[in-house]
Amino acid sequence: MLLGSEAAHDLVAAWPDRPYxxxxxxxxxxxxxISAQTIRGFLDTGCAPSAYVNVFHRGEGLHPARYSSxxxxxxxxxxxxxxxxxxxQLRELNRWHPPLGVFCAGIQAETGCAxxxxxxxxPPGHQGLDYHWDQYLSIVVQLEGSKTxxxxKPRVDAPYRDHSMSTDLWQDEWVAQWMQAGPDYEFELTVGDVLVLPRGWVHNPHSRNASEASVHLTFVLKERVPQWVAERLIGSAINDVRFRTVIPPSGLDPAQMPETIKGVRALVIDYLNGLNVEEMVPALRHAAEKEMSHATL
Incomplete structure (x- = not known):
């Protein structure tokens, strides 16, 4: 793993809830x-696919027509x-730079997290993205320059997928509150430094104090939660013919819907009570190691 064997063992053994x-x-x-030179080369040679590139200035995104064709x-x-x-921002390099695709697959095999x-x-003296929080654990690796x-601390409990996203819940007065209180943590990353940032922690990264350009990587690990396991347990019910029986249109009528829901709930409970847990173990572990689709994370 990118952290080295000892730090990787510690991370897997005790999943972090505070940044370090x-x-x-x-x-x-x-x-x-990968290196900072390679990343710059994607822009210098025109090899970066515009669908995976965003550009920000003082927290605002620029229209792709400004920089792509x-x-x-x-x-x-x-x-x-x-x-x-x-x-x-060069997004999801693992999708279009094969060495990082292999690297991220290795992280997933080790952690079970896609x-x-x-x-x-x-650039030095500037800032791209500003105050926000993310839905998953991030591991930031500084390759060149510095970034503050x-x-x-989190404003919401356990954000996940599109639940409790900062863009959906944002309140402008929060920024003034954070500025007045000052950060709970402040780190200045230089070359070779790594920041482990748990989901939900509000961050305001900038290079306003830097004398040279900052280049960093952010590895995102999409943690598995009980919801993920539950979806796969219920998903396996397709093998039970009772779950493939047609619900007639009358059963979808609002007046009849309560009985339909009760009936399906009873089926789910009965199915899960009879599920062979040991048989599900290899299937779920395989899914944890191999599933990459954003729709099933």
């Missing part, structure tokens, strides 16, 4: 897989925007 930093160990394979990022436009202080990796380039991370 560590130093990228010498046995981490990340340096053989024919499904590719335009190198000249990218440089102009970087010179103006814009941050480039995920992805995204790169950020932020201001962190606050």
């Amino acid at each position: 930093t560590l130093t990228l160990p010498g046995d981490s394979p990340i340096g053989r897989v 024919d499904d590719r990022v335009l190198p000249a436009s990218a440089q102009v925007l970087l010179d103006k202080g814009c941050t480039f 995920g992805y990796v995204t790169a950020f380039i932020t 991370w201001e962190l606050w």
Whole structure:
């Protein structure tokens, strides 16, 4: 794993609920897989697919027409925007840079958590994304330059998928409150530093104090929760003919719906009570290690 064997063991043994930093160990394979130069090269050569690139300036996103054409990022436009202080986000590199695809697959095999990796380039003295929280655990690896991370305790309990997203619940007065109180944690990452950031923690990352451009990777690990297990247990019910029996239109009438729901609930309880747990173990472990579709995470 990217953290090295000892730190990876600690992470899996005790899943973090508070942010912390560590130093990228010498046995981490990340340096053989990707570098800041390679990430810059995606923009300089026009190889970055525009569908996977976002550009931000002072917290606001720019329209893709400002920097792309024919499904590719335009190198000249990218440089102009970087010179103006814009941050480039190269999303889900594991989908279009094979070495990182293999790397993320290895993380999933080790943890049972699917995920992805995204790169950020932020010019010195500027900021791209500002205050927000994420739905999953992030592991930030600083490849070049420095970036300051201001962190606050979660505003919501256990955000997950599209539940309790910061964009949906946002209240503008929160920023003033956070600024007045000051961050609960503040870390300045330099080359080789790693930040482990649990889901829900509010963060305001910036390079306002930096003297050179910041390049970092964010590995996202999409944790499994009881909801994920429950979906697969219920999903296996398709093998029981009772769950493939047609519900007639009359059963979907609002007046009849309560009885339909009660009947299906009774079926679910009966099915789960009779489920062979040991038979489900290999199926769920295989799903944890292999499922990558965003619709089933």
